[in-house]
Amino acid sequence: MRWWLVVASLWLLVVLTVPYAQARNRTRNQDGETRKRKRDGQGHGRSRAGRSRPLKIRLVPGPSIPVEPGENQRNTLFLEPYKKLQEQHASYNVIPVPSDPGESVTPLTQEEIQRILWREEEEHREEEERLRKKDEARKKRRKQRKEQAERQRKIVEERRKEEEEALRLQVEKEEEEWRRQMEEMERKRQEERRRLEEEDRRRKEAAEREAREKERKLEEERRRQEEMLREKLLALEEEEEEEEEEEVEDAEEVWLRGDVFQMPPKIHKEPKEPELLPAPIPRPPAATEDEPKEMEAEVEEAEEEEEEGEEREGLVNRRVLPPGCDISDVTMTCENVKLMYFPPLAIPELRSLSLEGNNISSIPAEAFNGIPNLEWINLKKNKLTSAGIDAKAFRGLKMLRRLYLDGNLLDTVPSDLPPTLQELKISENRLRGIHKNSFQGLHNLRILELEGNLLSEGNADPLAFAPLIQLSYLRLGRNHFRTVPQGLPKSLLELYLENNLIEEISEAVFNQTHSLNVVSLRHNKLDETRIAPMAWINHRNLESIDLSHNHLYLVPSYLPRSLVHLVLVGNNIERIPGFVFAHMDPGLEYLYLSYNKLDGEGIEPESFFGSYNSMVELCLDHNQLVTVPSGINEMTNLHFLRLNNNNIRSIPDEGICDLNHSGDSTLVAVRLENNYIDPQKVSPTAFSCVRSSSSVVLKPQKTK
Numbered sequence: 185m186r187w188w189l190v191v192a193s194l195w196l197l198v199v200l201t202v203p204y205a206q207a208r209n210r211t212r213n214q215d216g217e218t219r220k221r222k223r224d225g226q227g228h229g230r231s232r233a234g235r236s237r238p239l240k241i242r243l244v245p246g247p248s249i250p251v252e253p254g255e256n257q258r259n260t261l262f263l264e265p266y267k268k269l270q271e272q273h274a275s276y277n278v279i280p281v282p283s284d285p286g287e288s289v290t291p292l293t294q295e296e297i298q299r300i301l302w303r304e305e306e307e308h309r310e311e312e313e314r315l316r317k318k319d320e321a322r323k324k325r326r327k328q329r330k331e332q333a334e335r336q337r338k339i340v341e342e343r344r345k346e347e348e349e350a351l352r353l354q355v356e357k358e359e360e361e362w363r364r365q366m367e368e369m370e371r372k373r374q375e376e377r378r379r380l381e382e383e384d385r386r387r388k389e390a391a392e393r394e395a396r397e398k399e400r401k402l403e404e405e406r407r408r409q410e411e412m413l414r415e416k417l418l419a420l421e422e423e424e425e426e427e428e429e430e431e432v433e434d435a436e437e438v439w440l441r442g443d444v445f446q447m448p449p450k451i452h453k454e455p456k457e458p459e460l461l462p463a464p465i466p467r468p469p470a471a472t473e474d475e476p477k478e479m480e481a482e483v484e485e486a487e488e489e490e491e492e493g494e495e496r497e498g499l500v501n502r503r504v505l506p507p508g509c510d511i512s513d514v515t516m517t518c519e520n521v522k523l524m525y526f527p528p529l530a531i532p533e534l535r536s537l538s539l540e541g542n543n544i545s546s547i548p549a550e551a552f553n554g555i556p557n558l559e560w561i562n563l564k565k566n567k568l569t570s571a572g573i574d575a576k577a578f579r580g581l582k583m584l585r586r587l588y589l590d591g592n593l594l595d596t597v598p599s600d601l602p603p604t605l606q607e608l609k610i611s612e613n614r615l616r617g618i619h620k621n622s623f624q625g626l627h628n629l630r631i632l633e634l635e636g637n638l639l640s641e642g643n644a645d646p647l648a649f650a651p652l653i654q655l656s657y658l659r660l661g662r663n664h665f666r667t668v669p670q671g672l673p674k675s676l677l678e679l680y681l682e683n684n685l686i687e688e689i690s691e692a693v694f695n696q697t698h699s700l701n702v703v704s705l706r707h708n709k710l711d712e713t714r715i716a717p718m719a720w721i722n723h724r725n726l727e728s729i730d731l732s733h734n735h736l737y738l739v740p741s742y743l744p745r746s747l748v749h750l751v752l753v754g755n756n757i758e759r760i761p762g763f764v765f766a767h768m769d770p771g772l773e774y775l776y777l778s779y780n781k782l783d784g785e786g787i788e789p790e791s792f793f794g795s796y797n798s799m800v801e802l803c804l805d806h807n808q809l810v811t812v813p814s815g816i817n818e819m820t821n822l823h824f825l826r827l828n829n830n831n832i833r834s835i836p837d838e839g840i841c842d843l844n845h846s847g848d849s850t851l852v853a854v855r856l857e858n859n860y861i862d863p864q865k866v867s868p869t870a871f872s873c874v875r876s877s878s879s880v881v882l883k884p885q886k887t888k
Contacts, residue, residue, distance in 0.1 A: 253755035272552040313694075362698055365675060369654065518542070538562040540588075546572030552581055559583050564609075565591040568699075575599050589613070590633075597622040604628060611659070617643030623651050633659040635680075640664040646671035660684070661704075668693040678702040688714035694723065702728045706751070710734040717742040721767075731755070732776075739764050739777075749774045756781055762790035771798025777824070782807040789814045796819060805829050805855065810841035820847065825854045828881070832859040835866050841873035849873040855881045 252611045292300070326690055337366065373870045396682035417698050505511060508521035516529065516534055526548065529537075544566040551574075552558060558581055568589065578584065579600045586607040589598070594613040601608070603625045615637035622645075623629065628654050640663065648671065649655065655673045661682035668681065668689055676697050686708040694700060700723060709733060720726055721742045728749035731740070736755040743750070757780040765772050772795045792799070792815040801824040804813065809830040816825065825840070837843065840854065851874045871880050 207352045301542075336575070358696075358698060362674070362675075365653075366699075369675070401659040421751040526551045528554065532557060534558060534560075537711060539566065539792045540564040542566050545569060545578045547574060549574040551577055556580055557583055560586040562588045563592070564588050566885050568592040568594060570594050570596045570598070573598050578602055601626060606630040609633040611637070611639055615639055618645060618648040620645045620647040620650070622648050626651055627653050630654055633655045635659050636662040638664060641667050641669060644669050649673050672697050674699065676700055680704045681708070683707045685709055689716060689719045691716035691718045694720050698723065699725055702727050704730040705734070706730045706732040708734050710736065712736050712738045712740045714739050715742070720744045743768070745769055747772055751776045752780070753777070757786075758782065759786040760788065760791035762788040763793050765792065766790075766794035768794055773798050773800045775799065775801070776803045777807070778803045779806045782809055784808075786809040787815075789839040791815065792819070795819070800824070802826070812836065816840055821850055822847070823850055823852045826850065827859070828855040829858040832856065832861060835861060835870045837867045837869050843869060843872065845873070849875055851875065853879040853881075857881050858886055859882055860886050 270446075274790075298634065302850060320756070359689075384573070388751050472614055499744050505516075505521060506518060506521060506527050509516065509518040509527075511517075511531075511534075514535040515538075516531070516532055516536065517538045519538055522537065523542040523544055526539075526544055526546070528551075531554065537555065537558055537559060537560070540562050541564070545568060547568065561581075563586065569592075573594075578587075579602070580599065580604050582604065583607065584602045584604055587601070587605060588609045589612070590609050590611045592610075594610060594614050595616050597610060597615065597618060605626055606628055608626070608631070610628060611633050618634075618639065623632075632652065632655055639660065646669075649669075650671060650673075652673045652675075656675055656677040658672070659676070659680040660669065661684070664683055665681065665684040666687055668686060670693065672679065672694070674696050677699055678701060679697075680702075682704055684707075686705060687710065689705075689710070703720075703726065711734070719742070721744060723744045724743040724746055726746055729743070729747060730751040732751045732753040732755070734755055736752065736757055737759075739752065739757060739760045741764055743764070747768055750772060755837070757777060760777075760782070775795070787809075791813070795817045796815070797820055799819045799822050802816070802818055802819070802822060803824075803826040805826040806829040809832055810837060811832060812827065816822070817840055835856070841851075854871065854874055861882060863885070866882070871877065874880055
């Protein structure tokens with residue numbers, strides 16, 4: 185038994201000794217290689233760049249390493265992590281981890297472990313310092329950015345305040361300018377009214393003078409005829425007296441013959457008065473024989489003057505007026521008489537001239553020399569060209585107010601039009617553009633119509649309308665505009681742009697037209713997404729907008745606050761957004777949504793909010809509604825309601841009328857025909873607020 189123990193002890197000693205010796209040999213070899221690599225700059229402790237690289241270590245179970253009490257404080261600090269490891273597990277040793285799996289591992293001494301821990305602690309401190317500095321730099325940059333953002337915000341706020349102040353001053357200035365222009369327009373309107381009244385008064389006085397003169401001449405003629413008749417009657421009386429005397433003598437002769445019974449009675453003949461003539465007037469006793477002769481001479485002179493006037497008028501008609509023309513007072517008309525040229529006229533008192541419907545192709549420079557006082561010229565439906573109108577043709581007309589050139593072949597606006605012009609119509613021509621001098625000097629123009637031409641935003645200069653400081657009515661329909669023209673006059677009241685190609689309304693297009701009252705944009709290509717939110721919402725006077733027959737799918741938002749009349753007929757509208765009319769003051773009164781695609785889900789409970797007290801007429805006919813829209817029974821001022829040609833199947837008791845409303849009813853007419861309503865199933869109270877039951881139209885209805 186003992187020998188077995190001896191053998192086991194020897195075997196154990198050999199097993200423990202041989203690996204230790206091999207490990208020492210490998211350690212020596214490694215130390216040599218390590219020293220060699222250190223000389224070459226490629227050791228474990230150095231990287232290729234020559235920088236210190238930490239040695240990889242790992243903990244393995246083993247006996248605890250006591251720490252001598254004589255070590256300095258620095259080593260104690262360095263060994264704090266190691267002490268913690270000892271506290272966690274008292275039987276761990278620190279051994280290096282080779283980078284090459286084939287290399288042998290030599291346990292580290294206490295000093296090497298301390299150096300490794302010290303190096304790791306130094307690197308840890310350096311990393312913490314680097315992270316701290318990086319964090320401080322990041323905080324500093326964040327603080328700088330915050331300060332910069334605050335400065336930028338203050339700058340933006342100051343700039344916004346400056347812009348608001350500038351905008352306020354501009355608005356005040358524009359309001360003052362608008363008031364001044366309105367006062368000036370009112371003053372000029374009053375002056376024009378007084379002038380027209382004065383002209384009417386003068387014309388009336390002239391007409392009265394002419395009437396009195398004619399009456400005087402007629403009275404003289406009547407007196408002359410009476411005098412002549414008186415003389416004829418006196419002569420007739422004398423002849424009758426002579427005849428009576430002769431008859432008496434004859435009768436006396438018969439009496440003397442003694443035939444008493446056969447004696448004829450005495451005949452007293454009354455003088456015969458001529459037919460259709462007044463009774464004879466006795467001659468005044470103081471009249472002399474020369475007076476009738478003087479009166480006859482005056483009458484003969486008046487007759488001669490009238491004959492001469494008729495001869496002169498006939499001469500004018502024969503030599504000046506073309507065939508088919510007519511002149512009356514101060515108006516001359518030569519319409520549809522196939523004139524080939526402008527007629528030469530010399531009638532200074534002429535005020536109006538109409539040559540519509542002829543074949544006139546040119547107007548020479550001297551065309552109006554003989555008629556310089558014209559106020560109205562109508563040259564519609566001729567064959568006038570821009571080259572055929574002389575540049576000086578209209579220059580001498582100092583009183584011209586209205587000029588109509590519709591239906592010709594003009595490609596430019598005539599030049600040198602008189603500044604007195606108030607109405608100019610050049611529709612249905614071939615205008616290819618308007619430049620900045622097209623309306624130069626027309627500061628009195630109030631009405632301008634340029635419909636049916638070839639105008640677009642590309643050939644209409646934004647400065648073209650600048651001289652028209654009093655323009656209030658502008659028609660540009662049936663052209664080729666894709667956007668609303670720029671540079672519209674500030675004085676504009678009504679704008680008509682029907683039948684164009686307009687696709688958008690920009691934010692700045694109506695900035696200057698603060699007096700605008702009516703805008704018509706029907707038959708264009710607008711949809712609600714291409715109308716800028718601030719295009720017209722702040723307009724104070726814009727009351728009527730026509731957007732019918734466009735490409736709208738919703739009732740547009742941001743409509744003018746002052747809007748009263750809105751036409752949206754013939755679009756693709758499927759929904760009325762809630763509160764879309766809530767911002768309007770005093771409120772929408774007329775809403776036309778006929779011929780759209782509204783269905784049961786397209787009208788929300790808040791769709792008509794803001795118009796309950798103002799709505800007067802509401803048209804929702806020719807849609808796809810299946811019920812009476814909510815909110816109609818709350819409209820206290822509604823007069824007319826159209827719901828015909830929908831898919832409505834029933835009328836709730838309070839769908840149209842509010843049974844709790846105690847005031848006077850305003851609803852005058854309701855149309856519900858061509859739906860799916862059974863009139864026999866409608867409650868009698870459903871139309872209790874309608875003034876007359878005969879005003880409710882329920883027939884005919886569609887068949888199910």
